[in-house]
Amino acid sequence: MEERLTAPRFRQRALGGLLLDQGFYAGIGNYLRSEMLFFAGLAPQRRPMDLGPTQRLRLASVMRHVIQQAYREAGVTNHPAWVEREKRAGATRGRWRFAVFDRDGQACHACGDQVSRRMVTSRRLYYCASCQSG
Numbered sequence: 001m002e003e004r005l006t007a008p009r010f011r012q013r014a015l016g017g018l019l020l021d022q023g024f025y026a027g028i029g030n031y032l033r034s035e036m037l038f039f040a041g042l043a044p045q046r047r048p049m050d051l052g053p054t055q056r057l058r059l060a061s062v063m064r065h066v067i068q069q070a071y072r073e074a075g076v077t078n079h080p081a082w083v084e085r086e087k088r089a090g091a092t093r094g095r096w097r098f099a100v101f102d103r104d105g106q107a108c109h110a111c112g113d114q115v116s117r118r119m120v121t122s123r124r125l126y127y128c129a130s131c132q133s134g
C-alpha cells in the first residue's frame with residue numbers, strides 16, 4: 001500500500017477519488033471510502049503526496065482494518081464502542097452501522113459535530129470536518 005500511495009500515477013490524486021479507483025485498489029465500495037477517510041482523519045481533497053510517512057502508514061492500516069471489519073461484520077464499519085452506545089440508546093442499525101456514511105446532519109460519534117455530505121467523483125461522500133482536518 002505504501003508503494004501504491006507513493007507511485008507517480010497515484011500520489012498527486014485526491015484521496016476522495018483515488019480510493020474509488022479500481023486501478024489503485026480493487027474492491028473499495030463507496031461507503032468504505034467515507035469510512036476509511038474518517039478513521040484516517042483525512043479530508044477527501046488530501047493527496048498521498050501531502051501526507052508524511054506516518055499518515056500514509058496510518059491510512060494504509062485503516063484501509064485494511066475497515067475492509068476486514070466490513071467483511072467480518074456484514075458491512076458494519078463503525079467503531080464497536082460507538083455501536084454499543086447507539087444500541088443501548090435504542091438506535092436502529094441505520095444509525096449505528098457506519099461512522100459517517102449516510103449520516104449527514106447527525107452528530108459525529110467521535111466529536112459531536114455535524115456530519116456533512118458532498119459529491120466527490122459523482123458519488124456521495126460523508127465526512128466530519130472537525131475529525132478530518134488532517
Ligand SMILES: [Zn+2]
Pocket residue numbers: 108109110111112113128129130131132
Ligand atoms: Zn467528528
